[in-house]
Amino acid sequence: xxxxxxxxxxxxxxxxxxxxxxxxxxxxxxxxxxxxxxxxxxxxxxxxxxxxxxxxxxxxxxxxxxxxxxxxxxxxxxxxxxxxxxxxxxxxxxxxxxxxxxxxxxxxxxxxxxxxxxxxxxxxxxxxxxxxxxxxxxxxxxxxxxxxxxxxxxxxxxxxxxxxxxxxxxxxxxxxxxxxxxxxxxxxxxxxxxxxxxxxxxxxxxxxxxxxxxxxxxxxxxxxxxxxxxxxxxxxxxxxxxxxxxxxxxxxxxxxxxxxxxxxxxxxxxxxxxxxxxxxxxxxxxxxxxxxxxxxxxxxxxxxxxxxxxxxxxxxxxxxxxxxxxxxxxxxxxxxxxxxxxxxxxxxxxxxxxxxxxxxxxxxxxxxxxxxxxxxxxxxxxxxxxxxxxxxxxxxxxxxxxxxxxxxxxxxxxxxxxxxxxxxxxxxxxxxxxxxxxxxxxxxxxxxxxxxxxxxxxxxxxxxxxxxxxxxxxxxxxxxxxxxxxxxxxxxxxxxxxxxxxxxxxxxx
Numbered sequence: 001x002x003x004x005x006x007x008x009x010x011x012x013x014x015x016x017x018x019x020x021x022x023x024x025x026x027x028x029x030x031x032x033x034x035x036x037x038x039x040x041x042x043x044x045x046x047x048x049x050x051x052x053x054x055x056x057x058x059x060x061x062x063x064x065x066x067x068x069x070x071x072x073x074x075x076x077x078x079x080x081x082x083x084x085x086x087x088x089x090x091x092x093x094x095x096x097x098x099x100x101x102x103x104x105x106x107x108x109x110x111x112x113x114x115x116x117x118x119x120x121x122x123x124x125x126x127x128x129x130x131x132x133x134x135x136x137x138x139x140x141x142x143x144x145x146x147x148x149x150x151x152x153x154x155x156x157x158x159x160x161x162x163x164x165x166x167x168x169x170x171x172x173x174x175x176x177x178x179x180x181x182x183x184x185x186x187x188x189x190x191x192x193x194x195x196x197x198x199x200x201x202x203x204x205x206x207x208x209x210x211x212x213x214x215x216x217x218x219x220x221x222x223x224x225x226x227x228x229x230x231x232x233x234x235x236x237x238x239x240x241x242x243x244x245x246x247x248x249x250x251x252x253x254x255x256x257x258x259x260x261x262x263x264x265x266x267x268x269x270x271x272x273x274x275x276x277x278x279x280x281x282x283x284x285x286x287x288x289x290x291x292x293x294x295x296x297x298x299x300x301x302x303x304x305x306x307x308x309x310x311x312x313x314x315x316x317x318x319x320x321x322x323x324x325x326x327x328x329x330x331x332x333x334x335x336x337x338x339x340x341x342x343x344x345x346x347x348x349x350x351x352x353x354x355x356x357x358x359x360x361x362x363x364x365x366x367x368x369x370x371x372x373x374x375x376x377x378x379x380x381x382x383x384x385x386x387x388x389x390x391x392x393x394x395x396x397x398x399x400x401x402x403x404x405x406x407x408x409x410x411x412x413x414x415x416x417x418x419x420x421x422x423x424x425x426x427x428x429x430x431x432x433x434x435x436x437x438x439x440x441x442x443x444x445x446x447x448x449x450x451x452x453x454x455x456x457x458x459x460x461x462x463x464x465x466x467x468x469x470x471x472x473x474x475x476x477x478x479x480x481x482x483x484x485x486x487x488x489x490x491x492x493x494x495x496x497x498x499x500x501x502x503x504x505x506x507x508x509x
Contacts, residue, residue: 007184011126012138014180015119018082019139021170021177022112025054025089028153028166029105035163040098049102056213057109059407060206062400063256065117066393071195074125074392075187078118079178084111086174093167117399121392122185124383136321136376201255204244209400211237216407224415257393260386265502266394269382270401272498276374277405279488282413287348287360290481294474295355305360309368316372330377334499337373340366342492349485353478381502413484420483424476432468442468 029036029051036050069077088108095101123139157165211233218230225231248254261267291297291305320333344363351359379398386394432439446467450460 008126010180010184012123014177014184015078015123016139017173017177018078018085018115018181019119021089021173022085022115024153025108025112025167025170028157029054036101039163040095040101050098050105052214052217053102053106054109054112055217055403055407056210057106058113059213059400059403060209061110061113062117062403063205063209063396064202065114065399066121066257066389066391066396067255068114069118069121069392070389073187074118074122075181075185077114078122078185079181081111081114081118082174082178082181085115086171086178089167089170089174093164117396118392120379120395120399124391124395126185136379138317138321195253198247198251198253198255201244201247201251204240204247205255208237208241208244209404211240212404213407216404216411219411256397257390260390260394260397263385265381265385266383268498268501269378270398272378272495273382273398273401274405274408275491275495275498276378277402278409278412279491280371280409281406282409282484282488286413286417286481286484290351291360294353294478294481305364308361309364309371312365312368313372316369317376320372320376324377324380330381331499331502333373333377334381334502335496337370337375337377338492338496338499340370341374342489343370345485345489345492349482349489351478351482353474378499381499416484416487417477417480421473421476421480424479425473428472428476432472439468442471 065077072080085108088104088111091104092101092108095104120139123136153166153169157163157169215230215233215237222230225234245258248256248258261270287305297305323333324330344367347363347366348360382398383391383394434440443461443464446464447457447460450463451457455463
């Protein structure tokens with residue numbers, strides 16, 4: 001039942017708070033990884049499961065979160081998830097070994113996976129239909145703030161406190177959110193309470209999504225199908241995925257209701273969600289690496305670059321909500337969002353080795369505005385035909401598609417970076433020869449510099465060649481990143497027809 005007055009705002013604050021700490025926890029740990037490795041005496045490969053385990057558990061629970069919310073009630077499920085997530089945060093911070101930390105992170109991911117989709121479903125029920133754009137806007141603020149402030153918050157905690165506090169800070173927020181939810185959120189109607197549980201469907205889904213997530217997480221570093229376990233997991237994901245779809249289509253009480261794909265708006269929305277997730281995660285993964293490896297900015301300076309996009313998103317999203325409430329077509333807002341979203345990538349594709357941090361200020365501002373135009377109408381149009389228990393089921397599937405799109409995006413970025421960088425390197429190295437005046441000039445300059453330091457001729461010439469090779473690789477990396485930004489812009493253009501294919505009825509009706 002839709003709420004009015006202050007109650008809907010209190011519910012929104014509670015939901016966004018719970019969602020925010022879950023999203024932050026997905027990124028904040030990466031900054032503290034070096035400290036965790038040193039404190040627990042772990043290797044980098046082993047410690048990476050602190051992040052992989054969390055994401056793996058998170059993505060497994062997403063598609064069945066709608067079923068869990070319908071069966072046990074969205075309020076009960078969300079309240080249980082936030083309490084369990086908060087308790088697991090305490091246990092993570094109190095871990096004394098890597099094994100403990102990984103186990104508690106996996107459990108944290110399982111409980112946290114239900115927060116995002118169930119919270120979004122609760123908000124869709126809480127806000128009146130004519131104000132759904134505004135409700136989505138405030139939910140979107142939490143979605144956008146989390147990935148941006150996670151690395152900054154993690155860096156501050158690591159510099160001024162111990163790594164345990166990246167988990168302990170969840171505790172007070174979780175307690176307040178749990179109190180507000182238990183007090184102000186109304187329980188929804190239960191669906192399927194007496195229906196049998198599709199345990200085989202759960203097993204097949206977990207196997208499919210889990211195997212696929214590990215392949216996407218580990219594939220780039222394991223040389224993809226040159227590694228045996230990647231081949232096995234890829235085959236497992238395909239076979240179990242086919243079996244899962246068949247199972248859910250023939251069983252009377254499926255764990256994931258695939259019948260909601262009969263809605264054209266939902267199908268188009270999930271395709272768009274996958275592509276936007278791919279583009280967004282790929283870009284947000286590429287930018288920090290570009291700034292630190294190419295421009296040699298510090299981690300704090302790089303994190304600061306994300307602040308402008310977050311600030312403008314916070315102010316732009318409520319405005320988009322008002323526009324939708326007044327009947328501005330979501331298709332129009334979405335297309336404007338894509339255009340604004342791709343402009344920063346066109347601008348960043350022209351970056352050079354002399355580009356400083358200021359070069360990215362305006363692209364990030366435009367990026368934040370475009371992201372706001374995309375997120376709100378896109379979410380509203382995707383869910384416009386879903387009613388009742390389908391809302392919770394739809395949000396779970398949609399967030400799974402976003403997460404999988406992100407995993408594909410990061411894997412795609414890593415593959416392009418590796419292949420294209422060496423392709424550019426092979427092209428550039430053709431200019432390193434005795435007949436190229438520019439090479440001869442650079443070689444003599446380096447050699448003279450090393451000789452001036454008292455280094456012998458043979459060693460000076462050897463060091464000069466290494467310096468030229470290093471500069472060449474840097475230039476190859478720069479060209480590769482520019483190539484990635486150009487591809488991202490093209491992919492965004494391809495999303496425009498998807499928005500135009502959506503139904504033209506007014507969302508805020």
